[in-house]
Amino acid sequence: MIQLHVSTAVAVCSCGCVLSTNRRREATRAIPCNAKFAFDHVFPEQSSQLQVFQKTTKPILQDVLSGHNVSVFAYGATGAGKTHTMLGHGGEPGIIVLTMVELFEQLRQRSQEYETDLSVSYLEVYNETIRDLLNPSVGVLNLRESGDGVVMALLTKGNQNRTQHPTDANATSSRSHAVFQLHVKQTPRNSGTTAHVLTAKMSLIDLAGSERASATSNRGARMREGANINKSLLALGSCINALASTARRKPHVPYRNSKLTRLLKDSLGGNTRTIMLANVSPSYGTYDDTFNTLQYAKSAKNIKKSASAWRRTRPL
């Protein structure tokens, strides 16, 4: 399922492509007006964080509780609002925080029936290396899962450790991809029932923003970060295109081309329900970025997967 998250004002022209209203004619000249995009939801600028959460992520919490893996990721150009959507700020908590609140409430309601074990990992992919945001002193991590503890505190701690630097496009630009993963294991309390142990992994991902080198004045470290971000997003795009291929002979999916795609392998092509949020800015200055984001999301929407419950039966 693809969700299009429009973080600020956008008008949809009659042919279906998304253009900012005041520059619609010029934009139409720049890119032929025959592009059509269809998404499950479009959120205009007045949408609240809660509305975005309720339409996109809340419905799939039921899948987590019934033992399905799910993932939610935000994609878009730098400054388009991905971190705002996924993490939010003090008064406007984003999807990750709202998910935690709702998930804890739903687990509380099931607490008579199931005993729950939760573990958390929070990783960032920065310049093609993986760091554990919950324990950065460990340095670079090999690909593995780690981390247990009190979820909200861990989230805050991880965010403080995340790599951010000001750029021309965004004063608080995330220079890494952040992957927050929750592992939920529910064990039936009543050993006399036929209920199964249910395990699920929920991945909430704030991707770093794509950026056009020609449109930034980034130099040195910022330029190297930008190049690595683009390289990994390109690798992600190649995997999405391969997964979305309708060719009879399925093409090879190049997961091994970047650390990001290796990390997201089971969130993209595996037994997982995925929601992609495509963030776009209303500014005419970002028209090309908007168009690219919509194209990227359109490809992702073609991925067909079937998720089935991953259940382990414990001897009762």
Ligand SMILES: Nc1ncnc2c1ncn2[C@@H]1O[C@H](COP(=O)(O)OP(=O)(O)OP(=O)(O)O)[C@@H](O)[C@H]1O
């Ligand atoms: N829907 C929104 N409502 C209010 N403010 C927003 C919204 N979306 C983004 N912003 C603001 O715009 C700025 C850029 O947003 P944000 O940092 O989320 O972008 P980003 O896509 O994560 O960028 P990058 O890829 O560079 O990290 C921030 O100051 C953020 O608070």
